[in-house]
Amino acid sequence: MAEVQLTPELLAAVAERFKVLSEPTRLQILSTLRDGESTVSKLVDSTGLGQANVSKHLQILHVTGFVTRRREGLYVYYRLAGNEVFELCDIICDRLEEEIRARESLLGGEG
Amino acid sequence: MAEVQLTPELLAAVAERFKVLSEPTRLQILSTLRDGESTVSKLVDSTGLGQANVSKHLQILHVTGFVTRRREGLYVYYRLAGNEVFELCDIICDRLEEEIRARESLLGGEG
């Protein structure tokens, strides 16, 4: 009956990926990149974050395969590596919407 | 051209959900629950974690809607609220497999 148990290593690897997406700042960056590739400085401008901060987050997103980068002269262009991120977000958002609807039905129960 | 920008609040809410899934321990609990509902004490037994610890994680999973609970006599049975979690994990796992394959192709680059 029991399915294949996930190894601790795989669990940790999956958790690590989720952790990358568990930062609003990174989601914000990814969301911005949805409009198309962007340079670091553009992202700094559009997000209002510091340059080092943006670079660090981009580095994490790059290492974990969520974005790709290409250099062009002085600039480095980052772009989404795929749409999986937003598939993930959509699943989460669907849940959130359900919950919001459910809470509206209850109208004011907090516990 | 620009799509609707996600509000900071929505980003935070989505990030929070990802954060719930960014703990190997919680993924382990969810994975165990995939075999069917379980009581807290069974989970304590099968995971090797402490009772308070398991309860805490279950509480988080419950509040965020990943599991449901029902009381039956002395026992409280937890079960998965849906399969979305594993849809999410599958997407992540697919990525991981790709990366592992890619690294095997390179055979020994570490940086």
Next chain:
DNA sequence: TCACTGATCAGCGATATGGTAATATATCTG
């Protein structure tokens, strides 16, 4: 009342995080 399951709270030590300032690197220009 007693026994059992589970929830909650407080506290500990270890680790990881985001942010930022400072500095290093890469690229182009002259």
Next chain:
DNA sequence: CAGATATATTACCATATCGCTGATCAGTGA
């Protein structure tokens, strides 16, 4: 090479969180 710009990296601080433990409370049933 020196200067300017864009990006990456490092060092550091403050905070958050984790897992764990012990204690205690709450709910259920005998």
